[in-house]
Amino acid sequence: MVSATAVALGGSTSHSQVTDWYGPVMTTTAIRDAVLSGASGEDLANLPIPESYRASFVRRDEVDMFEGLPSEEKDPRLALHVDEVATPELAPDEVYLAVMASSINFNTVWSSIFEPLPTFGFLDRLARESEWSARHRRDEHILGSDASGVVLRVGSAVRNWKPGDRVTVHCNHVDDQDPSAHDDSMLANNQRIWGFETNFGGLADIAVVKANQLMPKPTHLTWEEAAVNALCNSTSYRMLVSNNGARMKQGDSVLIWGATGGIGGYAVQYVLNGGGTPIGVVSSPERAALLEAMGCEAIIDRRAEGYRFWSDEHTQDESEWRRFGKKIRELTGEDPDIVFEHPGRSTMGASVFAVRRGGTVVTCAATSGYMVEFDNRHLWMKLKRVLSSHFANYAEAWAANRLIDQGRIQPLLSRVHTLDEVGEAARAVHRNEVEGKVGVLCLSPEEGLGIDDPEKRDRIGEDRITVVRRHST
Numbered sequence: 001m002v003s004a005t006a007v008a009l010g011g012s013t014s015h016s017q018v019t020d021w022y023g024p025v026m027t028t029t030a031i032r033d034a035v036l037s038g039a040s041g042e043d044l045a046n047l048p049i050p051e052s053y054r055a056s057f058v059r060r061d062e063v064d065m066f067e068g069l070p071s072e073e074k075d076p077r078l079a080l081h082v083d084e085v086a087t088p089e090l091a092p093d094e095v096y097l098a099v100m101a102s103s104i105n106f107n108t109v110w111s112s113i114f115e116p117l118p119t120f121g122f123l124d125r126l127a128r129e130s131e132w133s134a135r136h137r138r139d140e141h142i143l144g145s146d147a148s149g150v151v152l153r154v155g156s157a158v159r160n161w162k163p164g165d166r167v168t169v170h171c172n173h174v175d176d177q178d179p180s181a182h183d184d185s186m187l188a189n190n191q192r193i194w195g196f197e198t199n200f201g202g203l204a205d206i207a208v209v210k211a212n213q214l215m216p217k218p219t220h221l222t223w224e225e226a227a228v229n230a231l232c233n234s235t236s237y238r239m240l241v242s243n244n245g246a247r248m249k250q251g252d253s254v255l256i257w258g259a260t261g262g263i264g265g266y267a268v269q270y271v272l273n274g275g276g277t278p279i280g281v282v283s284s285p286e287r288a289a290l291l292e293a294m295g296c297e298a299i300i301d302r303r304a305e306g307y308r309f310w311s312d313e314h315t316q317d318e319s320e321w322r323r324f325g326k327k328i329r330e331l332t333g334e335d336p337d338i339v340f341e342h343p344g345r346s347t348m349g350a351s352v353f354a355v356r357r358g359g360t361v362v363t364c365a366a367t368s369g370y371m372v373e374f375d376n377r378h379l380w381m382k383l384k385r386v387l388s389s390h391f392a393n394y395a396e397a398w399a400a401n402r403l404i405d406q407g408r409i410q411p412l413l414s415r416v417h418t419l420d421e422v423g424e425a426a427r428a429v430h431r432n433e434v435e436g437k438v439g440v441l442c443l444s445p446e447e448g449l450g451i452d453d454p455e456k457r458d459r460i461g462e463d464r465i466t467v468v469r470r471h472s473t
């Protein structure tokens, strides 16, 4: 078992076998080689866990580095470091995961620009909860809320998983001894997002995850295709399909902001699968073409239409809301039953206005600003409702993962970076330059590896699985 203090941070330990006074020190290279050569679970379980591993992190002493700069000028490349970090000890309910691939989520962007808050406060609060959670308090925060990989070791209390299992990871981190976690675990008092509000996330060669975050890896996907889904796919599933969300029905029309983005792209697929009509909003002709390739027929290019919902910083323009509503009626003949909302301040007024009488605006975010404003008369007089949603509980994440495994929902992978390029990748997401999801290769040395069932892949169809990759800019 490793010692949490054995390795100094930021040291020069290389990404290969090294030696010190007590002989060879196992590094992640041996783990990667074993996974790639198809080593058995028993063989993997016999590999020593290295005392350090390569990871992407932000630093506590740099949280003020962007002070005074506007959000758009904060550059994730300056804040995201990739270096060796000390391996934490394993709690009884956790596993060590060899991370083959991970993905960039918007929360990695928030962490790397230290907005709306630096994430070290989350780690410090978690550290006060128990002896094991004290490990999370460090001067580096290892980020990443998605992963695909192979289980290397299981803690003594883990029953359902074993070394060698090929898995994906969802990011709902809960204390299962807390009674408030036993109805809907998203309502648990100490619910957290792994790799954002906890340490030891997935943008790394090794991750530490609770056993109740694990799900079987979809067998027809590559490591990078499997790694990009859990966070966004589960979020969209809860927002639209689950009993905790908008409970979309067959025939519903659903307005989807950012319809070729992470959560928006899964939302489009859920509406199409559920017998509804998606109305996708995007900001370029290229994104409109991608949306069409995904099967969405009602498309609004918000930039081409030139909507100005805010006439100045303090004033919204109802005539622009009306112009937007009219456009939706032109496309589908009716007002949307549901609005899938996440841009926040820039769009919330229009969303509440546009949704039909008695309809639901379901929101999980506020990319453009969290102090939102809408005309409450449109809400109450027309009996509309605003429903909040946040990630997904284990059952919802599992159901969403199963749909990927069945080939009913496709991965949204649009581009792939190496772990060393994580800053570049996060910057592109921050600047809204990316469609779908960005995959990050961690231990996997190249794209295309990890497919366990090529016949199933053929059955589902390469064209469907790679639609975003082939049509993204």
Ligand code: NAP
Residues within 6 Å of the ligand: 105, 106, 107, 231, 232, 235, 257, 258, 259, 260, 261, 262, 263, 264, 281, 282, 283, 284, 287, 302, 342, 343, 346, 347, 364, 365, 366, 367, 368, 389, 390, 391, 392, 429, 432, 434, 435, 436
């Ligand atoms: P993403 O991949 O960057 O996609 C966001 C999309 O939103 C973009 O493609 C863009 O589309 C659209 N957009 C951005 N700014 C806009 C604006 N001012 N007005 C209208 N549309 C705008 O990000 P994501 O992964 O989908 O995440 C979206 C948001 O949800 C983020 O804030 C993220 O933190 C949050 N989120 C929350 C949860 C949760 O559990 N609560 C889970 C996942 C994500 P166009 O420019 O093409 O219109």
